[in-house]
Amino acid sequence: MSAAPKVEALNPLFDKRLINAFVDGVIKTLKTMAQTDATPGKPFIEPQFVLKGEIAGMVGMVAPPLKGTLLISYGKDSIFHILENMLGEKYTSINGDVSDAVGEMTNMIYGSAKTTLNQLGYNFEMAIPTVISGEFKITHADKGATLVIPFNLTNGSTFYVEISVQQ
């Protein structure tokens, strides 16, 4: 058995394994639950939060001493495409059903990534996601940078996984 990494010595946003865990979690969740292919684009760092899309699932990531936020933002075209494949139902507006589905997908993606990361020596705990929609703004407590991973769907739309970590 290999020794657990010294997490405190790493800046998690630059840990390639963290990025891969979320990329794999997204691809696996969408492929399994919605028979949808999501292609990851080039990750980038954003100095402060920029609103992307109309709805987002958010979950607090806690792995003492690390604290962070996972935000998955969708525009209408991307979330409606995913939900149509997942539930066999057409959506034309952001309603309660869409919010619920965004929450459940956040839960599954975080759960999948968390399992991989914890096997690597992190110690993330499970948490219940929240969903935000409309015009929203997020201010991180430490004004930390955000890692953004775009995912492209076959209908030409894009959604974004955004991770911020405070140590």
Added chain:
Amino acid sequence: MFPTNTKFLVVDDFATMRKIIKKVLNELGYTNVEEADDGKTALPLIQAAHDAGQPYGFIISDWNMPGMQGIDLLKACKADPRTKSVPFMLVTAESEQKHILEAAKAGVSDYVVKPFNSATLKAKMERVWAKHNPSTQAKAS
């Protein structure tokens, strides 16, 4: 496999997951499916169904829920002589060894890790049927 008139209870705080599980059950021919949005709501339903002489034949529950978690619902069912033998499956995003062990220790019939597809759910249900009906399984083989 479970007969098509089996009465199911699907417990999840997300309506989407209840909808997905219900859809799979319907595709497998099960139409007697009821829902609850967390353990706190589910427990009195399970007890009342038993007392009314129409017990659930299979409980499928999420783990991570507000109110009462799936693992606590499982423990409550196993602690009650009226409901301890009802097949109970946890469907959850928790796939770490410690969680699987905790669920096994609490007496879970089987464990499905999200994300999953309908083939996985069906295979797990067949395993639960075999586990709870060993004599039927022996006759079939």
